[in-house]
Amino acid sequence: MTLYDDTLELLQTMVRNACVNDLTADSGEEFRNADTLAEFFAGTENVEVERFEPHPGRVSIAFTIPGTDETAEPLTLLGHTDVVPVDINHWSKDPHGAEIIDGRIYGRGTMDMLFITASMAAVTREIARNGRPKGTLTFVGIADEEARGGLGGKWLSENRPDAFSWRNTLSETGGSHLPITDGSDALVIVVGEKGAAQRRLHVHGDAGHGSTPFGKDFTVVKLGEIARRIAAIKPKVSGSELWHTYVEAFRFDEVTEKALLEGTDPTAYEKFGRLAAYSYSMSHLTIAQTVSKAGGAINVLPSSGYLELDVRPLPGTTDDDVDEILKEGLGDLADEVRIERLISEPATVSTTDGPLYDAIVETFNEFFPGVPVIPTISAGGSDLRFGRRLGGVGYGFALHAKERSLADVFAQLHSHDEHLHLEDLDLTVKAYRSLVGKFVGA
Template sequence: MSEHDADPPEVARVAADLIRFDTTNFGGGRSRGEREAAEYVGAYLESLGLHTDYYEPVDRRTNVCARVPGRNRDKPALVLHGHLDVVPAVAEDWSVDPFAGEIRDGILWGRGAVDMKDMDAMILTAVADVLRAGEQPERDIVVTFFADEENGGVEGSALVVRDRPEWFAGATEAISEVGGYSISVGDRRAYLLQVGEKALLWIKLVARGRAGHGSALHPDNAVTALAEAVAALGRTHWPIRLTDTTTQLLAGLADLTGDDAGDPDLLAQRAGAASGFLRSTLRTTTNPTGLTAGYKHNVIPDRAEALIDVRVLPGTEEAALADIRRIVGPAIEIEIVHQDIGLEVPFSGDLVDAMVGELGRHDPGVPVIPYLMGGGTDNKALSSLGISGYGFAPLRLPSDLDFTGMFHGVDERVPVDALEFGRRVLADLIRTY
């Protein structure tokens, strides 16, 4: 048993509390627990002497915000934001109750331990560290927690920036998930700083045929047509296409390994457990995630549908859709269920220097490498207000922990020591930046 099991630090206690709110987002407007989690967060912020605002544009999809006054009101405000919802967890697949917030052997387990109640707790306790010490941040800090991020933010951040833009008045930059964590490249450690996100295309493939008896010879079978299209798309090997960020990523990996950057895939594979995450940033990905067809074993349906999660490099959305239409063929209809922009900001500037500097101060001599995330965050919504977003949830992780593999996976967990590291880094960042 770890010393943290019986008496965990505050950041772990807050993260565990948040995990115990079952904030499962099932998509399609179906969610639970977000209001209660937002009220917990709001009460915590109010206990620090801050004023909180709530916005619930859709019933029980609650967003909460507080502004921490800074010493230098002439500097632009900085947004620290997180989301309180999580993806579903099938309890029988887990080693622990996914909503128990259990701490065992110095590890916090539960849905959201990685995505992203760990960062939510680090934000809250970092702000608390500064305010309880009687200090102020260097600039105004806008602390915001959104609903519905796991459904693209359509009932969360998208509505907040539309209806409550005053929450972010004076802000030009933002920090959230998914970056700042360490990876192991061979026997060396490095930190990934997220400076971009792939664009999002959630599409539905629809195949139509002729209904009939399941025993018949039936060439016009919608399920068969859909299956062929799904297999073709899911097995497509999309070509590598580098951006400024992924070029810098590969150069950083090459420096660490001594390898030539000529084969991006092989170089990314040197990042061990994080290689799958990094390889996905080098190309378009088209992953089938759902199938719907039929209603009885002996009835051939006249319609079959598939959900495809498409992530493309910023600015390549139309070209990717044209390729998808070619791959699935003219008989398959394509519906766009949800679409959102890609982002890419420079790995330079005062905020980047400050984040890199704090990691260097807390973990000296470890390089920081920029990367483009395959998924998306609420930074997409904030960009509509001219706010540049970064992924910086600083975690110093053990080399044998497959951290990136636990996003939306089973047995999410994070070391308590890593949470404490992140709290310290974030607190020092907002003190000085």
């Protein structure tokens, strides 16, 4: 079998294992994919294997090929093995069937991110079979990424940071294309991600019987006004070099480019087409109101309630900055609101130079000669942030055909009938083999 055949067979098995993470500790059951990976590597020489199980069934597994040169740069491939739930009523295919139809493989996790995980595993095994590389190479099948890594990448970085190197890491995603206005091409490399600043806004009002509302201070009405004021907050546009490079890559007209870079006209984002929402998120702190709660019985005036916000800050924005933005938006209601911090994590960004970044650009050029590479940040999260916090660099890496834009890739993430073009699997396997081989000297 070829490297591609091995990867496809592994991908199908991992999809069928259905390691569904519903954000509870007892879900996921990534031990199934860990066992599959252990079987895949069984009998392979030069590989050291270690399993991690911080909670029953939530298994991550690492395969390390020690390098022959202690001074050579190490490389770690972080592939998560869990997937998000499905709404079966909206799928036309078996979400865990890994069916191949018309040059595509369907199933939950095919795009996010089992195709990359399988490619990482297959390339690592092939390199091990050919001997030891100069630099140490590790592939990690990580649990619990979809729940922000508390039983996976986060746990490993805090409890076993020495289990493998975090100095140079690759994970999801990258290698899709930007729809440049003049029809030319550009490739995306993900160099960072926004942070998380989840907030719960607590408010209080008058309790009482629903039959006597006169003169009462209504918690529900107050919540509504708070929600309206939060929705009216307009954060400033990013002044980062990443945002400038991204906008300039599209080759918009001068007026549009100026409006986007200076944040003077929100309608200019429509020029990005299907990438409008992502482009806005990449350039702004965003605030999504996701949960509202007050009351229980229909005949009781609730004396308290809360509103939950999913806030995603840009690099350089602190928790105090976020709270100040919320207070300014609340205005004269700020003193009546208690801001509770929930999950709070800073944004992380890796440098756009250095040996790993340069190797990625060189690899892209092998497959798409002369095409510019545009660094971006992810609006969501990945396991790469844990390596960055430990002082390493991390990049999203895969490779897609020119027909697959960044918007096409985004459209598959957590979607109904999630699928991957087999052409993109082939490209990603070849790209990983080239990049990993050159970087660790295999």
